Amino acid sequence: MIESRLRNIISIFLIVSHAVIFLLLILMFMLGGLTQNEFTTSLSVVVPMLAALTGLAVGYVTSVKKRAQMAAFSEELSSVYVFTTFLLPVVFVLAIAGLVIAKVTNLVSFEQFKIALAAVETTFGAYTGKVLASLFDKQQEPAK
Amino acid sequence: MIPALWPCTTPVVVLLLFIGTISAQNQSRDCTGAESPSSLQNWLQQTRLAEHFEFQKLRHISTSSDGKDDPTKKSLQLGLLFLTNETEETKAVNQFVDVLNQYQITNGSSLPEAIFYKLIHACDWPRGDALVDIYVLEDTVTVFLDSASREVVIRAISQRDTVRQAIILALIPNTKVTGSNQIPLKGPKLTDPNALARRIERFFENYFAEGNRKAHLDYPQFSLEPVESDYVGLKVAGVKRQVLPSDNYWEKITVSVEIKSVPDGQKLVCYLSGKYASGLGSRLPSEDNYAEIEESKLRGFTGTILRKLQDYIAAGAP
Numbered sequence: 001m002i003e004s005r006l007r008n009i010i011s012i013f014l015i016v017s018h019a020v021i022f023l024l025l026i027l028m029f030m031l032g033g034l035t036q037n038e039f040t041t042s043l044s045v046v047v048p049m050l051a052a053l054t055g056l057a058v059g060y061v062t063s064v065k066k067r068a069q070m071a072a073f074s075e076e077l078s079s080v081y082v083f084t085t086f087l088l089p090v091v092f093v094l095a096i097a098g099l100v101i102a103k104v105t106n107l108v109s110f111e112q113f114k115i116a117l118a119a120v121e122t123t124f125g126a127y128t129g130k131v132l133a134s135l136f137d138k139q140q141e142p143a144k
Numbered sequence: 145m146i147p148a149l150w151p152c153t154t155p156v157v158v159l160l161l162f163i164g165t166i167s168a169q170n171q172s173r174d175c176t177g178a179e180s181p182s183s184l185q186n187w188l189q190q191t192r193l194a195e196h197f198e199f200q201k202l203r204h205i206s207t208s209s210d211g212k213d214d215p216t217k218k219s220l221q222l223g224l225l226f227l228t229n230e231t232e233e234t235k236a237v238n239q240f241v242d243v244l245n246q247y248q249i250t251n252g253s254s255l256p257e258a259i260f261y262k263l264i265h266a267c268d269w270p271r272g273d274a275l276v277d278i279y280v281l282e283d284t285v286t287v288f289l290d291s292a293s294r295e296v297v298i299r300a301i302s303q304r305d306t307v308r309q310a311i312i313l314a315l316i317p318n319t320k321v322t323g324s325n326q327i328p329l330k331g332p333k334l335t336d337p338n339a340l341a342r343r344i345e346r347f348f349e350n351y352f353a354e355g356n357r358k359a360h361l362d363y364p365q366f367s368l369e370p371v372e373s374d375y376v377g378l379k380v381a382g383v384k385r386q387v388l389p390s391d392n393y394w395e396k397i398t399v400s401v402e403i404k405s406v407p408d409g410q411k412l413v414c415y416l417s418g419k420y421a422s423g424l425g426s427r428l429p430s431e432d433n434y435a436e437i438e439e440s441k442l443r444g445f446t447g448t449i450l451r452k453l454q455d456y457i458a459a460g461a462p
Contacts, residue, residue, distance in 0.1 A: 032384075032392025033424045035435065106427040 004074035011057035017093040018054040033104025056136040088128040198225040252323015256287040265398040265417035324447040326413040330458040337373035376401040393420040
C-alpha cells in the first residue's frame, strides 16, 4: 500500500471514530446507561484520549486541501508498517467503544471502567500515537 | 507536538485514575466505613437538618443482656450533636424540643423516627438493634425500638452532675399529626393482627412487580423482613422509573411502614429511602454504583404510593 492511501484511510477512520465514540457516549447517557456524573467524567477521560490522535489526522486532512496535493507521489510501504498502523488505532478505538458498552450494560462498574480506560490508554495510546506520528507528522511535499 | 507530549501526559492520566480507584476501593462495605456515614451526612444536608445536627459517630456497640455485655450481639449506634448557642441545659433542651416540634408541623412526621429509619435503611440494619443518640449539651436523647411496645420511642436522660435521671420532652403527640408520609386506614379492622401487615407487604410486591411487567423488565428482587403486626419492612431492587419516572435508571428502594393506633382507628406511617444507578439491559449494577435519590423526589413518591396503598386496603383486595 502506498503512503498517501494509508494516510487517507487512517485519517478518515480516526475522525469518524472520534465522532462515533462521542455520539455513543451521548446516546448512552440519554438512554440511561450513564448518570450525569458518569457521563461528564467519561467525556473528560475519553475525548482527550482520542483527540490527540484525531488532531494528527485533522492536521493531515487540512494540509491536503487540493486534489493535486492528495494525488502527490507517494512511496510503497512495508507490509509490517501497514499492518501495525492499521492494528493499533483500530484496537484502541474498539477497546474504548467496548468498555463504554461494558459499562452501560453493567458488566463492569464505573470504577472498573475508569481503570480499564487507563489500562487501554497505557497499553495502546502511546504506541498508537508514535505510529501515527510517523505517518502524519511530515510536511506534505508540494504537488508536482 | 502532541506525540512529543504523549509520554508525559499518559502517566499523569493513569496516576489520576489510579488515585481515584484507590480512594474508591477504600470505601468499606462495613456500615461504619466511609459509605454509610457519608450517606447519612448527605441526607442531613439535603433535608437541611445539618443546620441543627452535626454527625458525630456511627459505630457498633455491644448489647447488654441480663446486665452483661454480649459480644456476639452488636447494636448500631448513631451519634448526633444538637447544635445550640445556649449554655444552659434547660434552654438547650427547650430549643431541641422546638426543632423537633417544628419539623413535625412542617413535614407532618416525627423527626426522631425519620432519623431512626434513615439509619436502618442506610446501614441495612435490623430496627431492633439500632439506636440514635442525640447529644444536647450534657443530656442524651436516645431513639430506639422499644421491645415491649414495638414502637420507636424517645428516652431523654440528663447526666448533669453525674446523676442520671429521665427528663420529659414536651413533644407534639405523633398521633395528632398527618403528613404526606402517613394515611388513615379505611375499612373494617382486621381480626388477625398480622393480616394487615401481610396485605401491605403484598401490595408493595404487586405494585413493583406490575411496574416491571409493564416495562418488560424481569421480576424485581425483593428482600422482606419478617412480618410483624405493626410493621412492614422490605427492600426492592431491579425496578425502574418508580421514584425517578423521567430517568431510565435502576432503583433500589427500602420501605418501612409502621401501623399505628390512633384515637379514630389506625394509620400507616411510611419511611422510604432510595438509591439509583445507571444501566441498560438486564444486569443490575454493583452496590458501589448506586447513589442516593434526592429527599424531595422520595417524598413525592411516598405520598403517591401511600394513596394507592390506602385504596388497595379499602378495596379489600386480597
